[in-house]
Amino acid sequence: MYINEQDNHLEVYTFVFVLFQKVLEQLCQERHKFGVKSELFDGLKKGTTVVEFSSPNIAKKFHAGHLRSTIIGNFIANLKESLGNNVIRVNYLGDWGMQFGLLGAGFQLFGCQEKLKKNPLQHLFDVYVQVNKEAENNEVIGQAAREFFRRLEQQEHQALLLWKQFREITVEEYQQVYKRLGVHFDIYSGESFHQQQAQEVVQQLQRRGLLKTTEKGTGVVDLSSAGDMSSYSTVLRSDGTSLYITRDLAAAIDRKERYNFDEMIYVTDKSQGIHFQQLFQILLAMGHSWAERCQHVPFGLVQGMKTRLGEVVFLEDVLDEARARMLRNMSQSKTTKEMVYPEDTAEKVGISALIVQDFKGPLGSDYKFDWDRILQAQGDTGVFLQYTHARLCSLIHRYGDGEEGAFDPSLLLDQRSISILQHLLRYDEVLYQSVQDLQPKHLVNFLMTLSVDMIILLYYLIIKCLCSPAWLARLRLFGGVCTVLANGMKILGITPVEKM
Template sequence: MASFFGRAIAAKLARTLHQSEDLFIPALSAVPVFKKQQTADLRLSISILRTNGALPASGDIQMQTEHLANQLKRDSLVQDIATGSAVINFTINRKLLAQKILEPLGTGHHGKIELHNELFNSLKKGTTLVEYSSPNIAKKFHAGHLRSTIIGNFIANLKESLGNKVIRMNYLGDWGMQFGLLGAGFSQFGSKEQLKENPLQHLFEVYVKVNKEAEHNEETMLAARDFYRQLEQNESRAVSLWQQFRDITVSEYQHVYKRLGVHFDVYSGESFHQERVQEVVRQLQNRGLLKTTEKGTGIVDLSVGDRSNVCTVLRSDGTSLYITRDIAAAIDREEKYHFDEMIYVTDKSQTHHFQQLFQILQVMGHSWADRCHHVPFGLVKGMKTRTGEVVFLEDILDEARARMLTNMSHSKMTKEMDDPEDTAQKVGISALIVQDFKGPLQGDYKFDWDKMLQAQGDTGVFLQYTHARLCSLIRMNDDIDAATFDASLLSEQSGVSVLQHLLRYDEVLYQSAQDLQPKHLLNFLLKLCHLTASAHRDLPVKGSPQQIAQARKRLFSGTCSVLANGMRILGIIPVDKM
């Protein structure tokens, strides 16, 4: 949102220093709003240390800063110029800045914003494939899969908002020895009736039983190996049962993802790449990369110097492993989608797996391997429902909705609404997402139902409450036409602080795109909510003179628009009433 002013100040600096404007754009930023801010200023600053060689690196930086500031002239746009530590601050014409910020945001609150900042020009555009969620069929859908789902969804939303073509892929764990166990187990413990009634629960129960049986019964383990071998050899009976398990599981998951507001363009899986695996093995052999150990397993030696790094790609019986299928999948995706980047979202325990995957792709001659990235995340500790351990994601969503519904029914602030359960579900999911996104993704965190669902403080409930309150304000002042407004009437400190903060929105999205961390955007939105609460108290719309009411309504409409837009990028569905 600082684009117009950034370009103008960059031009001013470029003329003074006889350099290209583009050198200065990345060094410009909106000055953050600080607590106890006394002056109602709208300011941009330029960091001399980030001007990409436009200024000599040697010499006294502070003297250079002050010398440059003295050469710059004030005009109708820049009303004041001051220096800080290696920084020049520009105070912008308040009326002009308020107008330029609010005009593109319109008078509605739909949350769709066109982004035109020059900062985004440096970001690579193209096709981004994001692989996320990726639960294992018939196994427990644990907290890590929830994290992968919401983090991957955020990354896909962010990339899309910045103009990339995004392919959202769910790569199901639908192959491997677990299906040998499940196939063998179903003939022993399975029930077609229970499979129809509660598919995920029943498959999970069968899997638990057969695992216990296999621990002390060699025959069960042999039957499991035999079933998996039948699958790998494409025998019809085994494939038919496997296909049935897969279809009903995908159908169940789609229902849960819909509740989360998450969708996928492609449901893929390890099974899709079985034929390709043999081709990968041949390529590894032809390049002299595949070695056989004394135990008969196939390995690729990635060791460098005295650092041992050996990766097993085949079992002794010739069946494939997870990494073999991942190699085949990556090659297949590059050929099919011609991606400009591929992002895998999994927990940090798989970091070594992905390092080996990318290394193997490189040594196989696939130069595009450097466009593949792993976004790791930490563990969630203590995620339990009232009944105990979480088995499926649906248990968590049900609990979040139930607890939120209870909180809403006890609150005097709750408004009448058409579908309280739907609102409780959306707000409960917001609370889950906000608790998860507060810190760096790689950090572990302790799950806390009570803190998560608090209405006060930096929570998803507070975020939704602020959005609903702004929607209510816009509805209550429906008779006020804010299509045209006088920006000079937004002169109070609390209103200017909101504007100054809105100025940073593009920068925050740019920062998020650099490291794919949602905390930057979340913290921006939470601060916007606090600043909006102050402005809401100080700047009444109803009962104010017509022109002042128009300007204030436009400020709150624009704020609502940015809040809704940012929430949707995070994967939060904004509610209009609560």
């Protein structure tokens, strides 16, 4: 059969013309909804998703090790929310357990209310270090710690009063750090909320014949397939007090009753993999089939996170360091624009650098932290993403976004523009891939490629004839890319800046 090459070329041209026109019109009309209305998501069940993340221990400064849980959980919550899920963000604080027996006993020995008011978390940290040191060679302190925790479990007034003071102080301090990161929670929960329910869980396990008592007097659940105790989980101490997993069982059951969630996602480091495997196993053994819709998203460790002063222990130190280094880089750059609040911009760009560095690879992998590399303006960094977005914002602010009046997509059929438009067409696929495995690397890689293509186009583009049809079409393209960059960065947990 004879095919007229000219006709075939015309068909391809018409198809591309219509497709690109549709993409740019969708971007103009849908903006932050672009990509999420794709038919790819028609089969995905939308419902209530509970995401538990961050979860630091109270009475301690926010350790940098909790950064990963915080930003990964925030990404998952943002992603699910962008696709139409009702997301409940839970910060399940480590606010119960024997360590508070030690802290309570330590505060009674070494604590000072005046120091607590001036620098609360630092003073509690100092007390905790001191009491741990003393307890190594003094069994009396160990006994006092066990006694204080027993009083807590029995709701003794004075012990509870001191514990509540520690908790309120800590949450207030944490909220300042979360504000800097742009992270919020719907619920500040904690192990303490479920210590009484934990005893009910123990009774349920007993009634179902799942609870066994060891020679040492501890309560355990046999998880072995052969029923030979080759694998078991301890849920009760010999003195009758609850453990972390007992309270986690109670928390999971309570959340199902409260929120009737469709899925629940826990974001913690990979060392807790066995804990969650046992948690889900016990829930299923108790008859809670919804445990099959619970998931643990594990992550690896960060190595080499240091400042000029040495090892970083607290997250505030990391954020301060990122801001200071970014501010210095901006002051030395010839392209930096004048800003009303340069420190605010430096903070946002510094945090975006931390997030992108963390999200580039598989979450389960450990990675080495490198200050100089993550703050580079070139390469696959958060700084580069912010630079591209700010550059586009500058052009749009100066010349408009081309959305008023008709535009001709045929004027965008040069190879570089086609590459960008084809890439924009993949945005829904990338979101779909991200929601399948909850890995942010897909979105990071997509945004990096989009930014590189955009910067290359701008490098070769001669900005002239600003009122020409070709330039109006270009502005429409710039506006579309800027929108997708901003949308993608927000899902990652990055606040886009318009100047830098």
